[in-house]
Amino acid sequence: MRITRIETRIVEIPVKAPYVFSHGTLRVFSNVLVWIHTDEGITGVGESSFVPGGGVSEETPESTKPMIDRYLAPQVVGEDPFDIERIHRKMDSAVPRNLIAKCGIDLALWDLMGKAVRQPACTLLGGIVDSRILCTYTLSIDTPERMAEQASLRKSQRYKTLVVKIGPDPETDIQRLKLVREAVGDDVNLRLDANEAYWPDQAIGIIRRMEKYHPEFVEEPVKRWDLDGMAKVARMVGTPISSDESNTSLDSVLQIIRKRAAGIINIKISKNGGLYRSKKIAAVAEAAGIPCIVGGANTYEIGRQACRHFAVSTAQAQMGMGSEGCAPASQSKIDDVTTRVLAYEDVTAGNGYVGLMEGPGLGVEIDAEKVRKYAAVSS
Ligand SMILES: [Mg+2]
Structure with missing residues (x-):
């Protein structure tokens, strides 16, 4: 089987309410969908996902579409989709980094391979370690009172772990955590995500004051380069x-481990370059004895299903820690690009857990009408 053509499209779907975190405010999902066509008539679909204007990555939807169309696609067309290491090597030779762009291609390849052998992608990724995935929900930055209300709602929906976004104002951050802890009691895990907001000595003081509220861990407290x-x-x-x-x-993960800068690695399929590279990162984390979580990255259901295939097939991501990337999106959007999605009710029905949606490849079916409806004008 040979890859004959790659097609890309930017699709924008607004969120129901602005989602605030320390880097900025998210108002719309804007992701690049990637279709890989073959000479056997099988097509795989993937997704490059972003935080538009959110200060998280150098890559944007508008830079990624031409990056794939003009620079990465020529490396991939003509190849056998099962030669995934070779394809990644060719993409890296042509373009360094640009991992979110490469993720779109990688996910489409796993979807394609799974469809070709009529198996779910996780079967090709190592099989199932544990089919249940613990979900987390991330609370947008708001007043401490409103965040506490949100926390109560999510607890009532059976979420067992909540992520409290912090960052803009340390004193209010402590109040946020206090009210959220009081709202949910001691039987819900609370983890904190500062998204690089503090400087080191400040972070030490704030985290020490927060410890009486028993946070599970604190994510990215200082600038990303300050390991x-x-x-x-x-x-x-x-x-x-x-x-x-x-x-x-992979090299950045190795640096983190060498410097003992973190005891947990948050793998996001998108920023880490897709499923193949994420598997390698999990292996490095395993060697260091470090658990992984599967973070969310404003993905549509394509990316969420990819996260689920990764989670169920990766022991290092199944160490009892919940994953936002596998759960229904915390940033509630008005629609999606697939015919089926997992919703908050599925988390409730699963008592805080979800499983894979079944089907070959990534197990998603694209709704062509929705893609047309939400396609960006520039796409
Ligand atoms: Mg984070």
Whole structure:
């Protein structure tokens, strides 16, 4: 089987309410859908997902579409879709980094391979370790009172872990955590995500004051490039530290491990370059004895299903820690591009857990009408 053509389209779907975190405010999902066609008539679909204007990545939908069309697609067309290591090597030779663009192609390849052998992608990724995935919900930054209300609602929906976004104002952050903890009691895990908002000594002081509310861990407390600063924070507080923005490629994960800057690695399929590269990162984390979580990245259901295939097939991501990337999106959007999605009710029905939606490949079916409806004008 040979790849004959790659097609891309930017699709924009608004969120129901603005979603605030320390980098900025999210108002619309804007992702690049990627279709890979073959000479056997089988097509795989993938997704490059972003936080538009959110300060998380150098890549944007508008830079990624031509990156794939003009620079990556010529490396992939003509190849056998099962030669995935070779395809990644060719893409890396042509273009360094640009991992979100490469993720779109990688996901489409796994969808394509699964469809070709009529198996779910997880079967090709190592099979199922545990078919149940613990879900987390991330609370948008708001007043402490409104965040506490949201937390109660999500607890009533059976979420067992909530992520409290913090960052803009340390004193209010402490109040946010206090009210959320009071709202949910002690039987819900609370993890904190500062999205790089603090400087190291400030982070140490704030985290120490937060520890009486028993956070599970604190994610990316300082600037992503300051691994020495993050290591200092990790040494000086009793709460585990997780990396997120600071890990993208394999080499960055190795640096984090060498410097002991984090005790948890947040793998996001998109920023880490797709499923194949994420598997390699999980293997490095396994060698270091570090658990992984599967973060969310404003993906449509294509990317969420990819996260689920990764989670169920990866022991290092199944260490009892919930994953936002596998759960229904916390940033509630008005629609999606697939015919089926997992919803908050599925989390409730599963008592805080979800499973894979079944089907070959990634197990999603694209709704062509919705793609047309939400296609960006520039796409
Ligand atoms: Mg994060």
